[in-house]
Amino acid sequence: MATDLQQRILAFLNGGPGNFDELALEVFEFQRAHNPTYRAFCDPRPPITRWEEIPAVPTSAFKDFQIACFPVSQAVAEFHTSGTTHTRAGKHYFKTLELYDAASRPNFIAHLLPDVASLPVLALTPSPANAPHSSLAHMLGVVAGNDCEFFIERDKLLSDRLTQRLCEMQWSSQPVMLLGTAFAFVHLFDHLGKLRFDLPEGSRAMETGGFKGRSRAITKTELYRLFTHQLGIPTQHIVNEYSMTELSTQFYDETMRIGRQSNRKDVPAWARVLIIDPATGQPAQVGERGLIRVYDLANLWSAVCIQTEDLGIAYADGTFEVLGRVAGAEVRGCSLNAESLRN
Amino acid sequence: MNTADIQTAISQAAGNWLVPGNQWRTRAIAEAPGLTGFSPEMVDEAITLIFSSLKLEALEKFPVPTDAPRRITHILSGNVPAPGIGSICRGLLLNAENLVKCSQRDPVFPRLFVESLREVNAELAARVTVLHWSREEISQTRTALAGADAVFAYGDDESIASLRALTPATTKFYGYGHKISFAIVGHEALFTGDLPAAAAFDASMYDQQGCMSPHAFFIEGDARGFAELLARAMEDYQHRVPRGKLAIEEAALATRVREAYEFRSANDSRVSVWTSHPPYPWTVIYDEAMEFTPSCLNRTVFVKPAKTLNAIREWTGRISTVGISPWNDRLQSLAGSLAGRVCQIGQMQRPPVLFLG
Numbered sequence: 001m002a003t004d005l006q007q008r009i010l011a012f013l014n015g016g017p018g019n020f021d022e023l024a025l026e027v028f029e030f031q032r033a034h035n036p037t038y039r040a041f042c043d044p045r046p047p048i049t050r051w052e053e054i055p056a057v058p059t060s061a062f063k064d065f066q067i068a069c070f071p072v073s074q075a076v077a078e079f080h081t082s083g084t085t086h087t088r089a090g091k092h093y094f095k096t097l098e099l100y101d102a103a104s105r106p107n108f109i110a111h112l113l114p115d116v117a118s119l120p121v122l123a124l125t126p127s128p129a130n131a132p133h134s135s136l137a138h139m140l141g142v143v144a145g146n147d148c149e150f151f152i153e154r155d156k157l158l159s160d161r162l163t164q165r166l167c168e169m170q171w172s173s174q175p176v177m178l179l180g181t182a183f184a185f186v187h188l189f190d191h192l193g194k195l196r197f198d199l200p201e202g203s204r205a206m207e208t209g210g211f212k213g214r215s216r217a218i219t220k221t222e223l224y225r226l227f228t229h230q231l232g233i234p235t236q237h238i239v240n241e242y243s244m245t246e247l248s249t250q251f252y253d254e255t256m257r258i259g260r261q262s263n264r265k266d267v268p269a270w271a272r273v274l275i276i277d278p279a280t281g282q283p284a285q286v287g288e289r290g291l292i293r294v295y296d297l298a299n300l301w302s303a304v305c306i307q308t309e310d311l312g313i314a315y316a317d318g319t320f321e322v323l324g325r326v327a328g329a330e331v332r333g334c335s336l337n338a339e340s341l342r343n
Numbered sequence: 344m345n346t347a348d349i350q351t352a353i354s355q356a357a358g359n360w361l362v363p364g365n366q367w368r369t370r371a372i373a374e375a376p377g378l379t380g381f382s383p384e385m386v387d388e389a390i391t392l393i394f395s396s397l398k399l400e401a402l403e404k405f406p407v408p409t410d411a412p413r414r415i416t417h418i419l420s421g422n423v424p425a426p427g428i429g430s431i432c433r434g435l436l437l438n439a440e441n442l443v444k445c446s447q448r449d450p451v452f453p454r455l456f457v458e459s460l461r462e463v464n465a466e467l468a469a470r471v472t473v474l475h476w477s478r479e480e481i482s483q484t485r486t487a488l489a490g491a492d493a494v495f496a497y498g499d500d501e502s503i504a505s506l507r508a509l510t511p512a513t514t515k516f517y518g519y520g521h522k523i524s525f526a527i528v529g530h531e532a533l534f535t536g537d538l539p540a541a542a543a544f545d546a547s548m549y550d551q552q553g554c555m556s557p558h559a560f561f562i563e564g565d566a567r568g569f570a571e572l573l574a575r576a577m578e579d580y581q582h583r584v585p586r587g588k589l590a591i592e593e594a595a596l597a598t599r600v601r602e603a604y605e606f607r608s609a610n611d612s613r614v615s616v617w618t619s620h621p622p623y624p625w626t627v628i629y630d631e632a633m634e635f636t637p638s639c640l641n642r643t644v645f646v647k648p649a650k651t652l653n654a655i656r657e658w659t660g661r662i663s664t665v666g667i668s669p670w671n672d673r674l675q676s677l678a679g680s681l682a683g684r685v686c687q688i689g690q691m692q693r694p695p696v697l698f699l700g
Contacts, residue, residue, distance in 0.1 A: 011575045017426040025594045026449070037609075037610050041609040044438070044609070048513055051572070056602075057606065058599070058602045058603050058606050060599075060602075060603035060605070061606045061607075064610075064611075065606075065610060066605055071442075101600075115613055127543065157508040164390075177501045199663050278591065278594035278595045278597070278622075279594050279621060279622035279623075280622065281598075282621075289591050290591070290595075291595050291598060291599075307602060309595075309599050311591070311592070311595060324438070324601055325596040326592060329420070331499065331521065331552075331640075332380055332383065332421060332448055332552050333421045333422055333423040333549060333550075333552025333553050333554070333640075334380075334420065334421045334423055334426060334497065334498075334519075334521050334525060334552070334553060334554040335521060335524075335551065335552050335553055335554050335555075335556050335558075335640060336522060336523045336554075336637055336661060336680050337637055337639055337640045
């Protein structure tokens with residue numbers, strides 16, 4: 001049954017027939033049946049009839065439990081969250097990477113390569129072989145193709161080598177695609193200092209993730225200004241990617257699809273995003289802020305509905321915007337709170 | 344002005360606030376909720392709590408040293424009105440001239456209190472000037488600090504450090520930082536009677552944003568049983584004094600904490616969660632984990648077995664108050680090793696008049 005469901009989801013991911021609403025409910029039933037942890041969470045709740053009612057698994061659960069519908073000893077891969085000194089890392093186990101890879105490729109191409117078949121890739125991440133537990137490194141390994149170099153080794157950005165490659169690209173008039181975390185790009189820009197490139201037309205960049213204290217934190221506007229100023233990549237060719245270890249699907253700014261810089265993200269056919277008003281637990285009004293909840297059919301073997309810790313806004317055209325992680329709630333009184341000293 | 348006249352004037356002004364329908368009380372209930380974020384019922388509750396503590400016999404206990412400062416600058420912070428009112432009273436009892444920078448979150452209480460004092464004793468009220476300016480206006484702050492013999496400053500570590508840096512080295516500087524509080528219920532305690540209601544009052548007052556608001560109750564006896572009773576009492580208190588409306592970030596933070604524990608509770612017998620209906624105005628979390636994490640506030644309170652109490656020692660120096668029940672030597676000694684102020688549960692939000700720790 002699971003194999004059949006996986007095949008049907010795979011076909012749907014690949015643009016074949018299928019109905020999200022029905023598949024989501026099937027995946028939910030499958031997960032409830034095959035993950036006792038999830039079943040224990042769901043059973044006291046009223047039965048559901050619509051995908052919007054599927055009980056969401058908070059991302060924190062990946063730290064405390066095995067969120068998997070198969071024996072994790074059979075996992076072909078496990079991706080880990082970064083974890084901090086005060087928290088354990090969360091783990092996402094994969095029985096197969098088929099769905100993950102199928103969800104990654106076409107979505108990446110639609111948002112980073114809508115105009116050309118391929119480009120050489122310079123990735124400011126470790127290689128998948130060097131970081132087997134990094135979902136980002138794996139994803140880039142899948143989408144980037146063969147002409148891809150990785151520039152992080154042992155947690156260090158290979159700035160000199162990367163700078164040299166950028167020189168070569170500029171001299172050979174070869175457009176290039178840069179992929180990496182926002183903080184890795186900040187390290188690159190700090191390294192470049194006064195050195196400026198004017199990368200060939202058609203060059204582009206994908207940046208992802210927050211800073212998590214690993215580089216100086218700057219605003220998105222400032223980061224994009226640096227892309228343009230130091231690399232010559234115009235803002236309509238810079239795309240933010242939103243994803244997390246607990247998901248199998250990535251979300252990209254609509255920027256390259258519409259031809260101008262935008263902070264709104266597209267939702268592919270096999271996923272849904274709801275913005276939840278924390279005061280009601282129900283979907284927020286369009287344009288109102290709330291917690292981002294993701295429904296992802298490619299998460300067949302883990303959890304189809306994930307409650308993130310990020311705030312976002314939904315728009316009437318079906319896109320959504322990510323506003324950042326819930327953390328810095330202002331202390332209004334004179335008590336310390338959970339966030340006061342831990343950051 | 345002699346000390347007795349000052350004490351009398353403060354106690355009279357405070358007494359007026361306690362009269363239902365009194366103009367200052369009415370105005371505070373109308374004006375304070377917006378900026379403080381408290382419900383009108385909570386503002387009402389706060390008025391009763393604060394002004395009933397300013398009785399003459401309590402004020403008479405306040406010692407006035409011979410070398411008291413003549414001019415005091417008070418830099419207030421946050422939405423909880425009690426420390427600011429206490430600070431002003433302390434300055435007056437010291438016979439000083441007082442310059443008060445009120446908090447952006449509560450410009451209402453200090454002004455109205457001084458107005459109410461003017462009604463009783465205009466000369467005394469003239470010794471307090473309440474102003475507000477933004478913390479970005481450094482030159483204003485510097486001027487206010489330079490003119491003082493002593494500075495009473497409230498706020499987070501960063502604010503206090505920057506105020507200290509702006510204060511001339513010869514000026515006495517008293518910084519009161521943000522703190523946490525908690526409570527211990529001894530095995531001798533009976534859960535019947537008033538204890539759960541007293542605990543719920545301490546945890547719910549000021550929507551748990553005060554430094555004397557308990558984040559956790561450590562229970563020597565049946566901790567889970569206590570949590571259940573506390574939950575019921577939190578609901579009762581919510582009916583009487585609703586929590587204020589939260590900013591989206593605060594609500595999201597509380598949701599994140601609640602949902603994480605709800606998922607755990609389905610699969611871990613060491614965790615249980617009690618909560619209300621949307622907008623989830625209170626949450627009680629029973630957790631046997633050895634670690635202690637401060638609450639996200641806004642009436643999210645932990646109940647833990649006392650065997651986990653050791654984790655609180657990490658917060659030594661940042662603990663304001665430890666509430667205990669029952670009031671016996673053993674618990675007083677245990678609590679006294681952890682914090683400067685020890686009181687009975689139910690009294691955590693009723694510090695001695697001018698206690699500021």
